[in-house]
Every structure is written in structure tokens, then in C-alpha cells.
Amino acid sequence: MDLDYLQSVFPELLGGLRVTVVATLLGAAIALVLGLLIACVQVFRVPVVHQVVTVLVLAIRNTPLLAQLFFMYYVLPRYGIRFDAFTIGALALGLHFSCYAAQALKGGFLAVPKGQWEACQVLGLGNLTTLRSVVLPQALPPVIPTLTNLLISMFKDSAVLYAITIMELLGTTRNLASTSFQYTTLFTAMGLMYLVIALPASIGVRRYERRLNDRTVRA
Amino acid sequence: MTELSGKAGSGIAMAGVTKQYGDHRVLDAIDLDVRGGERVALIGPSGSGKTTVLRCIARLEAIESGSIRIEGHEIARMADARSGKASAEVAAAMRGVGMVFQQYNLFPNMTVLDNLTIAPVKVLGVDKAEARERAAGLLDLVGLGAKADAYPARLSGGQQQRVAIARSLAMQPSVLLFDEVTSALDPELVGEVLEVIRGVAAQSDVTMLIVTHEMQFARDIGDRVVFMEGGSVVEQGPPEKVLADPENERTQRFLRRLLNH
Ligand SMILES: Nc1ncnc2c1ncn2[C@@H]1O[C@H](COP(=O)(O)OP(=O)(O)O)[C@@H](O)[C@H]1O
Ligand SMILES: [Mg+2]
Numbered sequence: 001m002d003l004d005y006l007q008s009v010f011p012e013l014l015g016g017l018r019v020t021v022v023a024t025l026l027g028a029a030i031a032l033v034l035g036l037l038i039a040c041v042q043v044f045r046v047p048v049v050h051q052v053v054t055v056l057v058l059a060i061r062n063t064p065l066l067a068q069l070f071f072m073y074y075v076l077p078r079y080g081i082r083f084d085a086f087t088i089g090a091l092a093l094g095l096h097f098s099c100y101a102a103q104a105l106k107g108g109f110l111a112v113p114k115g116q117w118e119a120c121q122v123l124g125l126g127n128l129t130t131l132r133s134v135v136l137p138q139a140l141p142p143v144i145p146t147l148t149n150l151l152i153s154m155f156k157d158s159a160v161l162y163a164i165t166i167m168e169l170l171g172t173t174r175n176l177a178s179t180s181f182q183y184t185t186l187f188t189a190m191g192l193m194y195l196v197i198a199l200p201a202s203i204g205v206r207r208y209e210r211r212l213n214d215r216t217v218r219a
Numbered sequence: 220m221t222e223l224s225g226k227a228g229s230g231i232a233m234a235g236v237t238k239q240y241g242d243h244r245v246l247d248a249i250d251l252d253v254r255g256g257e258r259v260a261l262i263g264p265s266g267s268g269k270t271t272v273l274r275c276i277a278r279l280e281a282i283e284s285g286s287i288r289i290e291g292h293e294i295a296r297m298a299d300a301r302s303g304k305a306s307a308e309v310a311a312a313m314r315g316v317g318m319v320f321q322q323y324n325l326f327p328n329m330t331v332l333d334n335l336t337i338a339p340v341k342v343l344g345v346d347k348a349e350a351r352e353r354a355a356g357l358l359d360l361v362g363l364g365a366k367a368d369a370y371p372a373r374l375s376g377g378q379q380q381r382v383a384i385a386r387s388l389a390m391q392p393s394v395l396l397f398d399e400v401t402s403a404l405d406p407e408l409v410g411e412v413l414e415v416i417r418g419v420a421a422q423s424d425v426t427m428l429i430v431t432h433e434m435q436f437a438r439d440i441g442d443r444v445v446f447m448e449g450g451s452v453v454e455q456g457p458p459e460k461v462l463a464d465p466e467n468e469r470t471q472r473f474l475r476r477l478l479n480h
Pocket of ligand 2: 269271
């Protein structure tokens with residue numbers, strides 16, 4: 001490890017990490033909103049939309065994230081859909097992970113007892129109130145660990161954005177290395193930076209799960 | 220009683236209602252009328268279709284054929300309808316229908332008070348403060364004024380069911396459906412719930428259709444007792460007649476079996 005060298009490039013590495021984090025957060029927001037929509041469409045079996053979404057989800061879950069990223073980056077512009085690389089990156093992450101988030105959320109919805117939906121219906125609560133005030137508050141807590149694990153996966157997988165020229169943490173590191181050849185120092189520091197963020201999140205999930213289990217065992 | 224302003228309309232009218240689960244005919248062209256303000260106890264062996272009757276009236280189930288009217292409005296959900304969604308007119312009629320479930324179905328993520336106010340606020344557009352005030356009054360009525368801020372999980376089954384009754388009353392229904400509301404309870408908690416229902420019956424003129432296995436209760440509360448078996452009404456009449464001196468042989472057999480328990 002060359003600490004002097006590391007110190008000199010540290011701001012650049014931090015800049016890369018910042019891009020990684022921002023892309024992940026944006027992707028997560030997209031994945032959550034889209035995942036909720038997909039889960040609702042599937043739970044309520046919205047005609048036609050439901051079938052279309054199911055096919056799309058299957059396609060996304062069974063092709064590599066990198067392939068989807070290239071598709072959006074190279075193919076969409078040919079049909080007049082143009083975004084900058086970063087937006088495409090965040091969209092691709094969000095779209096990819098929305099399919100997994102939807103699965104988790106759908107599980108959460110279906111785990112809410114049927115009687116809860118029926119009580120809402122008899123009281124005349126509309127679909128939106130039923131979801132927001134009754135179903136989501138019960139469906140979300142059990143799936144928060146799964147969603148957080150997805151967030152951690154997305155954080156790590158955001159490294160693929162390097163492939164479409166986005167200078168996130170991996171790309172920045174690689175670029176620095178290609179001129180300085182300080183591979184050991186750079187890639188060790190990069191690994192530690194990923195860890196510093198992902199590890200506490202993983203530990204947090206573990207703790208939360210244990211607390212949730214305790215509570216359900218006691219209840 | 221200001222909390223219970225439920226007004227009696229023309230009640231419930233089911234005519235020729237047939238309900239199937241797959242090939243299994245659960246309601247077989249059943250006719251059942253409950254006049255406005257009347258209290259009808261619905262009894263019958265397990266699997267005879269009592270719950271299904273209530274669920275069809277509450278629009279939780281679609282029916283194959285027949286008609287269900289609430290206060291004169293046709294509300295039946297037909298199995299062959301293109302959408303299960305209620306029209307505005309049906310939704311308005313259904314606002315007057317409350318149901319109390321065997322498993323209470325309180326919202327565990329809300330306090331007792333919020334369980335009572337959510338529907339009046341969101342559906343009827345009642346002002347929040349007013350809804351809370353009315354809810355507090357209803358909780359007093361069911362003897363749980365002190366539990367307004369508790370979460371349902373902290374309450375006993377009997378208390379939860381009393382909250383569920385108060386929740387249905389908060390919508391000022393004209394029709395209330397009760398589905399074996401004491402059968403999930405420990406025996407020592409049954410009395411307090413039945414007492415609350417008796418109180419509601421005495422202080423309002425809400426139309427009530429009550430499925431119950433408690434024959435003494437059916438006798439006290441019912442203006443009429445309806446015995447059903449195999450998806451249709453076998454016998455009905457005044458409680459003292461149907462329960463003490465039934466004419467139909469199947470009613471006799473059912474009551475004899477209950478007695479021998
Ligand atoms: N969701 C369902 N799917 C299939 N069969 C059902 C369903 N619900 C009820 N049944 C059947 O319908 C019949 C009547 O049920 P139910 O109305 O619950 O009777 P009761 O309340 O009198 O015990 C029973 O044979 C029951 O097995
Ligand atoms: Mg039943």
C-alpha cells in the first residue's frame with residue numbers, strides 16, 4: 001500500500017464513490033416505485049397490463065443486467081429515446097431491480113390476511129386507502145430485509161455502469177490504475193470503500209430480522 | 220342514543236340466490252327477507268351456507284343468479300358481470316351495510332380509535348375531530364372507553380370483538396351482519412360480546428342478521444329465527460316456535476344434536 005499515493009487520489013476515489021451512491025439511490029427510488037406498481041398490477045390482476053408486465057418481468061429476470069444496460073444505451077437512441085449515460089444507468093438499475101422488489105412486495109401483500117382486505121371492503125375503503133393505510137403498513141415490515149438486501153446488491157452491481165462510461169467507483173479506480181499502475185493500493189482501497197458502506201447495511205438487516213422474529217415469536 | 224342513529228329502512232331482500240364454488244352449489248335459490256329494523260338469527264349446521272349468505276349480502280362474493288336488495292337497491296355482485304366493481308349507486312347502498320367477522324379483522328397497525336375513525340373520515344368525509352368524538356362515544360358504549368389509544372394486539376379477544384362492533388357502528392349502518400362473532404372466543408369472553416350486541420339492539424333500530432351457535436342468544440335477540448341447511452331455508456318463525464317446537468324434521472334433528480353436546 002502506498003499511502004502517500006492513496007492520499008493524493010483519495011478525493012477522486014471519493015468522487016467515484018459519490019457517483020456510485022447517487023446512482024444506487026436513484027435506482028432504488030425507481031425500483032421501489034416501479035416495484036410497487038408491478039406488485040399492485042399483479043396482486044389486483046389488472047387485465048392485459050398484468051400479462052404484459054409478467055412477460056416483461058420474465059425477460060428482465062432472465063437476462064444479464066449488463067445486457068439490459070447496453071440495450072438501453074445503444075438501442076433506445078436509435079428509436080429517438082435519448083438520455084445521458086447517467087440517467088440510462090440509473091434507469092437500468094431501477095428497472096432491473098424493480099422486478100425483484102416487485103416479487104418481494106407481492107409476497108408481502110399476499111401475506112396480509114384476507115380478512116384485512118375484506119374488512120376494508122365492507123367499510124367501503126377504496127383501493128388506494130386500503131393499500132396505503134392498511135395493507136402497506138402490514139406488508140412492508142416483513143419485506144424490509146429483502147428490500148435492503150436488494151439495495152446492497154444494487155450498490156455492488158452498479159459497478160456495471162462503468163461499461164457505459166460512467167465514472168463511478170470501479171471506473172474511477174480502473175482509470176487511475178491505468179496511468180499510475182498502483183493496482184494493489186487502488187483496488188484494495190476501492191474494495192474497502194464498497195465494504196464500508198455495504199457491511200453496516202448487511203449487519204443492520206441481520207439485526208432488524210432478529211428483532212422482527214423476536215416480535216413475531218412473542219406475539 | 221345519539222351514537223346509534225341507524226335508521227331502519229326496508230332491510231334485506233334475497234330472492235332466488237344461487238351461489239356456487241365450482242360445481243358445488245352452496246346456496247340453492249335461497250329466499251331470505253329481513254324487514255327494516257328486524258333482528259333475525261340465522262342458524263344451521265356447519266357448512267349449510269350461513270357465512271356465504273352474509274358474504275353475498277356484503278358483496279364479498281359474487282352470485283350465479285338471483286337478486287339481493289338492500290333498502291330497495293339491487294346490490295348483488297353477479298358472477299358473470301364484466302367487473303366486480305360497484306357502481307356509485309351500489310357503493311352508496313353498501314355504505315349502510317356493516318359486517319362483524321368471526322376473526323374480528325381489526326387493523327393491527329392502528330390504534331383502537333383509528334380503527335373506528337378511518338372509514339367515517341375516508342368514506343363519509345366526516346371531519347376528523349368529529350369522527351374521534353363519535354368514536355369515543357362508541358367505545359364507551361361497548362365498555363372500552365379506556366382503550367382508545369391501545370393497539371388491538373394488547374386486547375383480549377372479547378375486547379377486540381367489541382371494538383370491531385364499534386367500528387362497524389361508526390359507519391352508522393342501517394344493516395348489520397354478524398358472522399358467529401363469538402365462536403373464536405374463550406367461553407368466558409362470550410358473554411361480554413353478546414351483551415354488547417344486545418345493547419346495540421336495544422338502543423337502535425338497525426336491521427340485524429345474526430349467524431350464531433348460541434341458541435339462548437338467538438332466542439333473546441331474534442324477532443325471528445331462520446334455520447337453513449344445504450343452502451336453503453328449511454324453517455323459520457318466532458324463536459320460541461322454531462327453537463322449542465320445530466315442525467321440520469331436519470330442524471328437530473339439528474336442535475337435538477346441539478342439545479346432546
Ligand atoms: N372459498 C370457498 N371455496 C370453496 N368452497 C367453499 C368456500 N367457502 C365456503 N365453501 C363451502 O361452502 C359451503 C358453505 O360454507 P359456509 O357458508 O361457510 O357455511 P357455514 O357458515 O354455514 O358453516 C361449505 O360446504 C364450504 O365448504
Ligand atoms: Mg360460517
